[in-house]
Amino acid sequence: MAPYIRPENPSASWMNPARLSDDDFVMKDGRIFLGRTKDGRTIGVDDNRHVVTIAGSRAGKSATSLMSNLLTWDGSAMVVDPKGELATNTALHRAKMGQDVFILDPFGEVTGEAEKFRASFNxxxxxxxxxxxxxxxxxxxxxxxxxxxxxxxxxxxxxxxxxxxxxxxxxxxxxxxxxxxxxxxxxxxxxxxxxxxxxxxxxxxxxxxxxxxxxxxxxxxxxxxxxxxxxxxxxxxxxxxxxxxxxxxxxxxxxxxxxEHLAEQGLTSMRALKRKPTTIYLVLPSSRMGTHFRWLRAVLTQAMTALERTENATRRPVLFVLEEFPTLGHMRLIEASAGLMAGYDVKL
Known part of the structure; x- marks a missing residue:
């Protein structure tokens, strides 16, 4: 936790575990899920700042952080999901939450019941x-x-x-x-x-x-x-x-x-994310990232532009989930917009 910053000395410190019993850390709708205590209490935070999860490979970032939040977040979400694992494991649940679900998956990475949510976008x-x-x-x-x-x-x-x-x-x-x-x-x-x-x-x-x-x-x-x-x-x-x-x-x-993906009818506008509870997954396998990353750039760019100009008719900010973010390469748009997104009701 870093309540204040002093240039001459570090100010970060570990929080007293006793504070986890405070209402500020009780998991409620609209909060970011963090985990559970040893006695089974669910911990969540309500913070208007962005969130980053850092851990080594195979540390369980997707299963413990990203999937958990996609199972609990009741607002709209835009999910960059290179391997299709998040869509495969959470799309059906989000549909049952009342969300409109679209999986943009040109190369057919998503499997199981989630396949029925596969959609196109032009x-x-x-x-x-x-x-x-x-x-x-x-x-x-x-x-x-x-x-x-x-x-x-x-x-x-x-x-x-x-x-x-x-x-x-x-x-x-x-x-x-x-x-x-x-x-x-x-x-x-x-x-x-x-x-x-x-x-x-x-x-x-x-x-x-x-x-x-x-x-x-x-x-x-x-x-x-x-x-x-x-x-x-x-x-x-x-x-x-x-x-x-x-x-x-x-x-x-x-x-x-x-x-085939671009020519078919499907999702018509990224503005849907702010008009009603909607989840959009972008699936592009790493084997295609080097050759097809411009498609991903185009969709993300249009999503951010649309969200900037669209009034939020839902109760929550739009959650942008960027799985395996380093594999996407340098995206100037994300870098330039990160500090402004909160003002557009977007949370990274």
Whole structure:
């Protein structure tokens, strides 16, 4: 416990065990479960700060801390669950608590009765849910999650690729307002760069044709036309490098299980977490983390953006459970938002 901080001397100290009998440590609804005493009393804390569990491998962090809290927390929860163990062991119980349960599990890691809660999620649905005023900014946020930078201060190719992906997301939505998905964005991106001179009539449009079509659209207050003009006006070699960067960084969209997951109907908006008691599990095995982590980044980014803008109609903060957090790699979004999340009724 650290009731105060003095820069010159450490101030942390062990709490007197006798205090566990105080009402402050009695487990009640809306409290974080800590464990049980030797005489069987259940201990919980009500604290508006975030919580981290640190222990060695195979120490039982999931079973003793994460699963226990998912079995007791009666508010909404967003659960990053790489191995699918939390979903497999707690999804049915949370459904019986009255929660709407969705397991986003493109590679089928979840087993048993929890399989019936497996659902899909199309990130472009979240752009639709945000409304016309926010759709351009939300497309930028999604593109930022899908295209990662190498950390250089002037990463022209990554920044340009983000702008391209933003434009293609908007273009896909404009062409197919009701059912466009990231699969459509990938199809546009991997179209032939230029139309062949002797292409037969009815041949699929080249990417250059799509850029030209964008210039004639007034959708999204001219943003689409501007994107088309920008790409069409770039030198061929520069345009090719930008397209190549975007293709490389979205290659996970060629995965058949991922394409099936993105193209199906399912969860329509992360705003559900604040509108009614809802639990969403994100399952991505470690064997796919290196190649498909951008999907996880995209979903988490959209969840945080949605929760920031949505008024909480439930009784509790939304609990973000980040299992095996170090395996996710550096996520700037989590780092930048951690100190602000409590104000959005989100608890890590």
């Amino acid at each position: 990130p472009l649905d979240e752009l639709r849910a945000g409304g016309p005023r926010d759709v351009v900014d939300d497309a930028s946020t999604l593109a930022d999650a899908l295209i990662t930078s190498d950390g250089r201060t002037n990463d022209h190719w990554s920044m340009s690729a983000k702008n391209l992906i933003r434009g293609l997301c908007l273009y896909a939505l404009h062409r197919r307002p009701q059912d466009a998905s990231l699969v459509d964005v990938r199809a546009l991106l991997t179209s032939p760069a230029e139309r062949e001179k002797k292409a037969p009539a009815g041949a699929p449009l080249a990417l250059a044709d799509h850029f030209e079509a964008m210039t004639k659209e007034d959708a999204f207050d001219g943003v689409l036309a501007g994107m088309g003009s920008t790409m069409a006006g770039k030198p061929k070699s520069e345009r090719g490098s930008i397209i190549s960067t975007a293709i490389e960084q979205t290659s996970f969209l060629d995965s058949i299980p991922m394409r």
